[in-house]
Amino acid sequence: MTIATLIGQDPGWLILVKGLLVFIISVLMVLVAIWGERRIVARMQMRLGPNRVGPFGLVQGLADGVKLALKEDLIPAAADKIVFIIAPIISATTCFMSFAVIPITGPVTLFGHKTAMQMTDLPVGVLYVLAIASVGVYGIVLAGWSSGSTYPLLGGLRSSAQVISYEVAMGLSLVAVFIYAGSMSTSEIVAAQQQWWYSVVLFPSFIIYAISMVGETNRAPFDLAEAEGELVGGFHTEYSSLKFALFFLAEYVNIVAVSALATTLFLGGYHALPGLTFTENWLGGWFALVWFMVKVIGFFFIFVWLRGTLPRLRYDQFMKFGWKVLIPASLFWIMVVATMRVLSLRGASRISVLIFASVVVLIVLAVNVAFDSSRKRVRPVSSVEIPAPNFPVPQIPAPRVEVPRV
């Protein structure tokens, strides 16, 4: 019995319970994520991070939330009031919706019912996640536009351009997964990875997805939409109190959501590490939840690591990277994957598939080498003759000479 038919037999109350559980899990993950990010980034900068509220500062996220809720809620006079209020609501609601199709465990028993920890299993589950992510961008764009202020507008504009660009690359990177799994349903993609994870089989896709998911969630080094050095706070400059808290929540839920999707599509979802598959049956199947969480937290750590390491990209570099590197690379990769898939489905021998793959690799290497050697190093000419001006100029100071150390 597939997961889809298993979930299809759920009574209505069980779906509600699962929805509540998924919501609670994601909110708890967010609270821990906010704390974890601040602690980890602090460690990377040789600081301690929040350690005052609760044991090890674990309740810091909650304390911040309470503080934000008690602050004055300002709506600027120039703002479009209705859109200004709707924007954070769009952000905060859509970010939770993608969890509906994420398979968190395999078959388990919940309140005496045999089911799986997945709210629903759409045949186009991954497309649904992409669609929800696109709707979520409206929150940011509308927030920037409705603030009636320059910097938020620029932030919103950047964000819309950013998400459109990186969603193309993201969607293309997923195509390879669809080709290999033969399905767009999340549970079937997980089931197809029982033996080999797609992060190994489709490594380039995995890398492209990992990069574009950082761009998609507006996180460093792609956090141009809220670049505090350039745009004050970006789209949320004019927001305060609970509305700001909603944006804050949405950002972290989004991170957890894309991490969960990446886990599902590339890291085998709730499956255990190779060689530890027997652990999946512990606790009546609930131990798979641990594996899922470990993988999501691993992704989250990478998000934090990127933020702690890389400086923010310039806007044109960012766009160039998206359009001129990621999209062509993923298009090329899809072509290769599709050819290999067709070859193996038509019954071509494994050797011929391997030969094809190695020929492709050789072509890529050759193009790369040719490109590198054709690129001449242009050095600026330093000895430009400056014509003597016909007016008095101050004396040029003596050039600095390095004194050899004794």
Add this chain to the structure above:
Amino acid sequence: MSEIHEYSVEPSLERVNSELGIDAVPTAPVTEEGTKSFTAQLLGFWVTFRTMFKKVNTVEYPEVKEPTAPRFHGRHQLNRHPDGLEKCIGCELCAWACPADAIYVEGESNTEENRMSPGERYGKVYQINYLRCIFCGLCIEACPTRALTMTNDYELADDSRSKLIFEKADLLAPLRAGMLMPPHPMYPDMDDTNYYKGDVLGFHPSQEVKP
């Protein structure tokens, strides 16, 4: 025009550098290396990862208090002579030196019945407004008797303006061993010059007699 574009004769760089103390810093020629290779750039990730396991620099302040630098400019203190008389003579030089106008002084004449300091005058009212003070130390430089110095005490936060105007009683140094609480007469056969010279090392029994 040609004489304008002539380079000046180079000064002897060794001499100039040693005079400026620049030689203390090792120099290395700067070369533009261009973009690093991809793997070299990835080393940055190792840097942040390694740093996670280093000892943190944070001082957990209210629990742990690190000593300040020895000459840290903290709260002021009005010092005493070894026999307990105040050093402040109420001259107001500190108040005049203060760029932030944080000090208020009122002087008063010493009398035989009410002697607070050796010499003619003493500071009757002495206030420092720590909402204005910028801890520049010009008042300390201005003080002719070393009456005013700065301590290393930096915990000066409070919740009202009036609490941050420190009175003379808040600023006076505590009485140490060998000191008597003024007012009391000066050390017998000593004048204020002896006090400044440091000839008085403690109180004399005759000073204990209350006038």
